[in-house]
Amino acid sequence: MNEPVLVEVKNLKRYFPVNTGFLRTTPLKAVDDVSFTIGRGETLGLVGESGCGKSTVGRTILHLYKPTAGEVIFDGKTVGPGTIKEFRRRAQIVFQDPYSSLNPRLTVADIVGEPLDVNKLCKTRKERTERVRELLATVGISSEQMTRYAHEFSGGQRQRIGIARALASRPEFIVCDEPVSALDVSIQAQVVNMFEDLQSQFGLSYLFIAHDLSVVKHISSRIAVMYLGHIVEIAGANELYRHAVHPYTVSLLSAVPVPDPERARASHRIVLEGDVPSPLHMPSGCPFRTRCSRATAKCAESCPQLEEVAPGHMAACLEL
């Protein structure tokens, strides 16, 4: 990675207290000691199964959830009480569900204009309208549709409105939390292309969270794989897909159904046994050991740390 670092996440933790008895709570370790960096203009993909903590990572970075421990350094400054306001303007989020993430009582112009008001970015009413029109044009929505409400749009169009809103405050970093998962295949490609265009137009950095591995591979320059709150492997996109070393990544990649009948017949799926353990009752040592075919007694003792296996390629496994 050659780009200067824009976002640095250091030992980030986020625990949620869960009531497990009368006057007793147990911490649910949704994100447990996660560190990585994102360069300027770079896209870091974050993949993992539901409940692995990938969305929590995104939201904790933005301080939508208060981190339990660890810090986020944005453009050289630690995000904290003094810098949060500025950070919130420069870092934005696009949510997964284009239906519940837009206020049904606001017109599109007001939805997109809200970040402008909050950050006091426009001095006059006219300037605001002009900026909203420009933002909507950027995402391919015509200005005649400005006075409509969210329910009048299709899923793909709503997602475009969500993106326009994220762009309103001229951010440098956007957390994309499964932004195309709810969309149909033919629309998905439109939105993915738009993310790429916006990135080159505005020099944006993305944290692209998704569970669809082919989409993540397509859009990301580097990819981090999460399992039960931990990052188990992180590498360049092509490197990860060709030379995955962590047993979880290997089985995850082999489980992706390929749209090619001949290869599907020839390929061998590595089917993982069982389900993901509950994050309330984490296995000791390596979180993946309960489903891992290579697990040994050693794996139950200590939690493996990320170690470099090739330049720019880190994995957390004791059996490597």
Place this chain on the structure above:
Amino acid sequence: MAMLEVKDLHTSFFTPAGEVKAVNGISFNLDSGKVLGIVGESGSGKSVTAYSILQILSHPGRIVSGSIKFRGQELVGAGEEEMRKIRGNKISIIFQDPMTSLNPVYTVGNQLMEAILLHTDRNKEQARARAMEMLELVGINEPDKRLRQYPYELSGGMRQRVMIAMALACEPDILIADEPTTALDVTIQAQILELMQQLQKKLGMAIIMITHDLGVIASLCDEVIVMYAGSVCERGTADEIFYHPAHEYTKGLMRSIPSIDDDEHERLVPILGTPIDLLNMPEGCPFAPRCDNAMKVCLTGRAKEVWVGRDHLSACWMNVKDGSERGLVQTDDDGQIVAIDLEGTLDAAVKGGQAQ
């Protein structure tokens, strides 16, 4: 005779805003022991096709015309009594969302035994034994304990296994799987697909696999139907559809999915525009407004299905045009297409399409 014959099925929803033609003339045959995939985007009518076969359409949906024959027995217009003997017994279904399709107030055992008690003459004891056997078959350990549990006590993958066990308990001839893995994670999806493949081989039933995921289709299906806006775009063997797509929509769909193997970063080629409003269906091809190669004829009339290869039919005017350029279209005196065969293996004549 095929086990299931669907002919020119039309199913509509009569909403206050007007008639929504959810399924607009779909025909297919399903032989025993085959896996048929129906692929399409949301609103393409793939689930409604399945619900029409079982006649579990919700109000205000209704089969308008067409015929569905199961082993020669006409199901359209069949009474509720007759349908009950078929549902869950001869044809059963797995729904998309295992979270909501199990009843939360009954135990897993109770729900599993219901179908067995209803359709077979087993007594309660035997039904319980059968339920346990089914849970073992779908790879659930401690079946005895699971039978006494409620759905909320199981994980998503486990619930989908229970759904499959329930659907297979009476050894149906046809299993309809309506997006069975869409709500599941990739590794759990792999488990369920593996399981369905094994069970299909073991029990020899036919499967209708409904999904929007071309990857799932490729790994499971012998034959594929591609649907768009209630109509069939093309159908044929999986290899034909994936390696020689003939309909412009299928071609677009294939181009718009990112490949997991390419190291080169290639820009995706999306299908432009938005899905069609089913309330205001155009006269011509429903895909024409989004099609790059749309011709004048596409806006005025629908292309009939024509043979574009062995075991491969497509309903696209481009195929007709292509065929006439290569001298493969034969028309009768009224300009009706009589036959087209791009592979030179003339094995059927399709009537009704209007040549340009």
